[in-house]
Amino acid sequence: MASIPAGRFSRLWAAVLPDPGPARLLALTSLLGSFGFGLYQSGSAIYFVRSAGMAENRVGLGLSLAGLAGLLFGIPIGQLADRHGPRTTAIAMSVLKAVPLAAFPWIHAYWQFLLAVAVFGIADGGWSVANEAIIAGAISGSSRIRASAYLRSVFNVGITAGAFCAGLALTADTRTAYLALFWGCVLASLTTAVSYLRLPKPPGVPPGEAPVRGLRAVRDLPYLAVAQISNVTLLSDTVLFVGLPLWLVSGTSAPRSLAAWLVALNTLLVVGLQVRAARSAETLAGAVRTQRWAFCALIAMCLLAGLAGHFSAWPASGLLVVSVVALTAGEMWGQGSRWALRFGFAPAGAQGQYGAAFRLGQVGPRVLGPVTVTALTSRWHFGGWLVLAAVFLAALAAGRPVISWAERTRAEPSDAPQRVGSRQ
Numbered sequence: 001m002a003s004i005p006a007g008r009f010s011r012l013w014a015a016v017l018p019d020p021g022p023a024r025l026l027a028l029t030s031l032l033g034s035f036g037f038g039l040y041q042s043g044s045a046i047y048f049v050r051s052a053g054m055a056e057n058r059v060g061l062g063l064s065l066a067g068l069a070g071l072l073f074g075i076p077i078g079q080l081a082d083r084h085g086p087r088t089t090a091i092a093m094s095v096l097k098a099v100p101l102a103a104f105p106w107i108h109a110y111w112q113f114l115l116a117v118a119v120f121g122i123a124d125g126g127w128s129v130a131n132e133a134i135i136a137g138a139i140s141g142s143s144r145i146r147a148s149a150y151l152r153s154v155f156n157v158g159i160t161a162g163a164f165c166a167g168l169a170l171t172a173d174t175r176t177a178y179l180a181l182f183w184g185c186v187l188a189s190l191t192t193a194v195s196y197l198r199l200p201k202p203p204g205v206p207p208g209e210a211p212v213r214g215l216r217a218v219r220d221l222p223y224l225a226v227a228q229i230s231n232v233t234l235l236s237d238t239v240l241f242v243g244l245p246l247w248l249v250s251g252t253s254a255p256r257s258l259a260a261w262l263v264a265l266n267t268l269l270v271v272g273l274q275v276r277a278a279r280s281a282e283t284l285a286g287a288v289r290t291q292r293w294a295f296c297a298l299i300a301m302c303l304l305a306g307l308a309g310h311f312s313a314w315p316a317s318g319l320l321v322v323s324v325v326a327l328t329a330g331e332m333w334g335q336g337s338r339w340a341l342r343f344g345f346a347p348a349g350a351q352g353q354y355g356a357a358f359r360l361g362q363v364g365p366r367v368l369g370p371v372t373v374t375a376l377t378s379r380w381h382f383g384g385w386l387v388l389a390a391v392f393l394a395a396l397a398a399g400r401p402v403i404s405w406a407e408r409t410r411a412e413p414s415d416a417p418q419r420v421g422s423r424q
Contacts, residue, residue, distance in 0.1 A: 022138035022199060023147040026131070027154045029195045033094070033127065034155040036188030038162020039181055040101070040120070043169055047178045052108060059113070064367065066117040070125025071363055074356030075218060077126035078133070081352030086133035087196055089352070093127035094193035101185045105178075129356045134199065136343055136351035148339040149278035153271045160267055162188075217350065217357035222406035226341050227361030229402050232395040233294050233334025234362060236301075236327050238369040239388075240266055244305060244320065244327075247377045251309040254317040262324045269328045274335065281336035284344055284407070288400050291337035295396035297330035299389045306385030345406050 045063060048054045081089040100116035100123075107113050139147050165184065169177040217223065245259040281290040304323035308316040338358075346354030376384030 022134075023143075023150060025195070025199050026135065026138075026147065026151055029090075029131070029192050030151045030154045031158040032188050032192040032195060033131075034158030035162040035165075036097075036185045036192070037124065038159035039166050039185045039188070040162075041159070042163040042166035043178065043181045044104070044117075046170055047104070047181070048107075048113060050173065051175050051178055052113070054110060054113060058110060062110075062114050062117050065114070066121030067125075068121075068363070068367060069118050070121035070123075071359055071366070073122045074125050074129045074359050075215065075353060077122075078129045078217075078350075078352035078354070078356035079215075081130045081133045082350050086130045086137060086352060087199055090127055090130035090134060091193045091196045093123045093130055094189050094196070096123040097127065098186045098189040099123075101182050101189065104182045125359070129352055129359065132342075132355045133352040136346070136348075136355070138199065144343050145278050145282045145336060145339050146275065149275040149336065152335060153274045156267055156270050156274075215353075217346075217353045218360075220354075220357070220409075222402070222409045223345055223354065224357060224360065225402045226345060226406045227358040228364070229361075229395050229399050230291065230334070230338045230341055230358075231361035231365055232392065233291075233298065233330060233338070234365040235369050235373065235388075235391070236298060236331040236334065238365065238373050239301070239305075240324070240327060240331075242370050243373040243377050243388075244324070246374060247305060247309070248320060250378060251381055252316045252320065253311070253313040254308065254320055255313065258317055258320065262320060265321065265324055266328045266331075269325070270332060273328075274332050277329070277332035278336035278339065280333070281340045284340060284403075287337040287340035287344070288403055290333045290340075291399050291403075292396060294330045294333035294337060295392045295399070297326045297333065298392045299396070301326040301330060302385045302389035302392065306382040309382055341403065341406075345410060347410075 045056075045059050048059045049056050077089065077093070097120055100120040103112075103116055107116055135144055135147055135151075166181055169181040240263065244262060248254050248259050248262075249256055280293075281287045301323045304319050304326060308319040308323070311319065342355060342358045343351070346358075373388065376387050378384070380387065
């Protein structure tokens with residue numbers, strides 16, 4: 001068998017990985033962090049139901065509250081990252097995540113469960129805030145968008161690998177397998193903390209010199225409005241993991257096994273194309289255009305998925321596959337525009353606080369999204385998909401005016417290449 005020449009292999013490896021330096025080191029931390037989260041997300045709920053004997057609805061409620069706590073506590077953690085340095089904060093959050101994970105095997109009371117998952121949710125949300133602040137501090141200009149795209153591709157690889165390993169534990173369905181799963185989460189979190197030590201330590205901002213004091217980010221209404229509109233694209237996750245599978249089973253003639261293949265298709269497309277899709281959002285003007293493409297793709301997805309309910313098995317399957325391609329395009333373009341707007345409109349000395357404020361825009365898609373998408377598609381069928389399309393249409397209409405409002409209310413970002421209205 002012919003071997004791949006060393007030079008060609010090196011060029012192929014270089015095309016897959018970010019440039020050497022902070023971005024490549026951050027790719028390692030993202031891979032480790034996402035692998036641990038994939039283990040946790042895929043196995044924790046089933047463990048507490050099957051092994052700890054808790055009711056499914058109570059476990060679901062606890063995990064939802066933990067996610068909400070992670071978003072709300074992001075603001076003070078973001079301030080810590082701005083003041084004491086994002087690398088130090090990311091290390092602390094990675095270590096803090098390991099604490100409740102290590103305690104899971106000894107949890108039997110519901111209040112213990114709520115406390116443990118809340119601590120994990122806060123630590124995981126804080127880790128995301130600090131990690132983004134590291135990107136903002138270590139990488140400048142449009143390189144942030146490319147680095148974020150690489151990191152997201154790596155994140156998808158890690159979370160898929162974690163979910164696969166969790167699946168082995170779920171197949172075994174023994175307490176020993178579940179304990180191995182959680183200790184794997186602990187090891188991944190602690191290894192993530194150690195890997196941050198390879199990054200240069202950026203200085204924190206002394207309180208007297210901080211350009212943004214107090215909780216100015218949560219009072220920055222234009223920025224929060226941009227966050228709300230931009231995060232509407234995150235409904236694509238709920239549609240992919242909740243809406244489409246339920247619709248496929250209850251509203252179409254497509255084979256049920258297709259649901260898993262649709263998720264796999266989405267994962268492969270994101271891993272392979274996220275970097276390319278994000279290139280169009282490397283300027284503020286490009287972010288406006290890319291956001292518009294994202295919402296148009298998601299509107300098309302709703303129409304295609306809804307129409308699948310009116311055809312037999314094979315045509316319905318084809319429509320669902322094409323709808324997932326459109327969903328993935330909207331997801332990737334939406335992520336690119338979110339990164340550009342989140343970094344570009346945040347003051348240089350307050351990336352942690354502003355990044356956490358931007359994440360508040362996830363409350364609607366993450367908390368209200370599942371119940372809304374499920375109710376619309378299960379009760380109203382094709383009409384529900386039309387209502388969901390109207391939500392994306394409204395966000396499309398509001399996107400550019402809201403971004404222009406945010407641009408008018410702040411100084412030109414130091415490394416933003418272009419204003420929205422400038423010629424490309």
